[in-house]
Amino acid sequence: xxxxxxxxxxxxxxxxxxxxxxxxxxxxxxxxxxxxxxxxxxxxxxxxxxxxxxxxxxxxxxxxxxxxxxxxxxxxxxxxxxxxxxxxxxxxxxxxxxxxxxxxxxxxx
Amino acid sequence: xxxxxxxxxxxxxxxxxxxxxxxxxxxxxxxxxxxxxxxxxxxxxxxxxxxxxxxxxxxxxxxxxxxxxxxxxxxxxxxxxxxxxxxxxxxxxxxxxxxxxxxxxxxxxxxxxxxxxxxxxxxxxxxxxxxxxxxxxxxxxxxxxxxxxxxxxxxxxxxxxxxxxxxxxxxxxxxxxxxxxxxxxxxxxxxxxxxxxxxxxxxxxxxxxxxxxxxxxxxxxxxxxxxxxxxxxxx
Numbered sequence: 386x387x388x389x390x391x392x393x394x395x396x397x398x399x400x401x402x403x404x405x406x407x408x409x410x411x412x413x414x415x416x417x418x419x420x421x422x423x424x425x426x427x428x429x430x431x432x433x434x435x436x437x438x439x440x441x442x443x444x445x446x447x448x449x450x451x452x453x454x455x456x457x458x459x460x461x462x463x464x465x466x467x468x469x470x471x472x473x474x475x476x477x478x479x480x481x482x483x484x485x486x487x488x489x490x491x492x493x494x
Numbered sequence: 495x496x497x498x499x500x501x502x503x504x505x506x507x508x509x510x511x512x513x514x515x516x517x518x519x520x521x522x523x524x525x526x527x528x529x530x531x532x533x534x535x536x537x538x539x540x541x542x543x544x545x546x547x548x549x550x551x552x553x554x555x556x557x558x559x560x561x562x563x564x565x566x567x568x569x570x571x572x573x574x575x576x577x578x579x580x581x582x583x584x585x586x587x588x589x590x591x592x593x594x595x596x597x598x599x600x601x602x603x604x605x606x607x608x609x610x611x612x613x614x615x616x617x618x619x620x621x622x623x624x625x626x627x628x629x630x631x632x633x634x635x636x637x638x639x640x641x642x643x644x645x646x647x648x649x650x651x652x653x654x655x656x657x658x659x660x661x662x663x664x665x666x667x668x669x670x671x672x673x674x675x676x677x678x679x680x681x682x683x684x685x686x687x688x689x690x691x692x693x694x695x696x697x698x699x700x701x702x703x704x705x706x707x708x709x710x711x712x713x714x715x716x717x718x719x720x721x722x723x724x725x726x727x728x729x
Contacts, residue, residue, distance in 0.1 A: 386529065386530030386531060386556060386557065387556055387559060389532075389535065391562070392531065392535050392556060393535070393538065394562060395552065395556065395562050395565050395566070396535070396538055396539045396542050396543055396552070397542060398562060398565070398566040399543045399545070399548070399552055399565065399566055399569040399570075400542035400543040400544070402566055402569060402570040402573070403543055403544070403545045403548070403569060403570075403573045403576065404600060406570065406573050406574055406576040406577045406580075407573075407576045407580055407599045407600055407601075407602050408580065408595075408596050408599035408600055409577070409580070410577055410580035410581040410583075410584050410599070411580050411583075411584045411587065411595040411596060411598065411599040412592070412595065412596065412599075414581065414584040414585070414588075415584070415588065415592055415595055419581075419585060422722075424585070425722055425725070426718050426719065426721075426722050427578075427581060427582040427718070428582075428680055428681060428721075429681070429689055429717065429718040429721035429722070430578055430579065430582045430714065430718060431582070431607070431608060431611040431674050431678070432671060432674055432675065432678075432681075432686050432689055432690060433689060433693055433713070433714045433717040433718055433721070434575055434578065434579065434604070434607075434710070434714045435604075435608055435667050435670050435671035435674065436667075436671055436689075436690045436693040436694065436717075437693050437696075437697060437709075437710045437713045437714050437717070438604065438664075438667045438710060439664060439667040439668055439671060440693060440694050440697040440698070441697055441701075441706055441709065441710060442663075442664045442667075443664075444697065444698065444701055446701045446705075446706050447701075448702070448703065448705070449702065449703070450702065451698070451699075451701075451702055452698060452701040452702070457661075458661065458664055461658070461661050461664075461665075462664070462668060465661075465664075465665050465668045465669075466668060466672070469668060469669050469672035469673070470672070473672075473673065473676070474510065475510030475511065475666070475669045475670070475673065476509065476510035476513060478510075478665055478666075478668065478669035478672075479510065479511075479513050479514045479517070479662055479665045479666055479669060480513065481665070482658075482661050482662065482664065482665025482666075482668065482669075483517055483657075483658045483659060483661050483662050483665060484658065485658070485661070486658030486660075486661035487657050487658030488658075489658075490658060
């Protein structure tokens with residue numbers, strides 16, 4: 386692990402780029418109106434981003450080849466989706482998900 | 495979830511995600527400690543960078559002694575989806591002051607974004623500062639405290655994966671996606687499912703040649719365009 390100062394500098398640098406990504410749209414768009422077309426485009430962002438974050442976690446990347454399946458996350462997703470449909474409750478979904486993966490890892494050794 | 499945009503409604507709405515943050519925060523603290531970061535640095539990273547999955551990326555790159563600029567650039571790529579989320583969110587805060595806009599943006603996360611988008615389906619398409627800021631601050635505090643606790647616990651637990659805690663994040667994405675699918679009436683359900691299917695295919699094939707840090711943003715952009723085209727062509 387690099388020195389304390391190097392890590393601190395890294396943290397500050399990554400903090401600044403993350404913060405700017407978060408606030409610049411708010412600052413810029415305070416003055417401008419988004420066009421109807423852009424708003425329609427953005428209306429797909431929530432489902433697109435959430436599904437992308439999920440699906441990225443059920444594969445393992447091998448650049449140049451098709452990804453393989455991350456079996457633990459893939460299998461744990463099934464009861465998690467089922468619990469979402471049954472409970473419609475985020476807390477239940479998270480708990481079922483964590484327990485599922487814990488059990489799957491226990492069974493797979 | 496109901497239509498109320500108060501501090502107490504926000505606390506109730508955020509509670510389920512708190513457990514997710516605790517799971518991932520603990521896991522992050524443990525991983526950070528195991529990789530050689532002190533509890534102080536683990537906590538500082540959660541306070542200053544505050545970037546969930548990107549913090550795991552930082553730790554893994556620090557371990558391999560990557561140059562600082564490549565760490566910063568990777569984090570920028572991983573978090574560039576934030577630009578898209580704040581752009582989507584900003585029209586709902588136009589009536590609030592610039593300072594409040596900046597505050598809401600500063601603590602925005604995937605989860606508070608998704609919660610906010612979900613809330614819109616109940617609040618007649620309105621959001622306000624007290625509600626969103628409460629959701630943000632609860633998440634932020636929970637994240638900081640749980641990563642600190644994780645780093646301290648890290649002396650005793652070396653393998654957090656054994657407990658499945660790392661799945662809390664994925665479970666949260668699944669839950670938030672599902673809740674959005676069933677409650678967002680602005681886009682037809684069938685079209686939403688088609689977009690989700692498109693994302694699955696795009697991620698699968700995209701992983702062949704696009705680094706995963708960049709892939710989330712690219713796939714989201716392409717999937718949104720795809721959604722717009724489908725909507726005009728068939729819906």
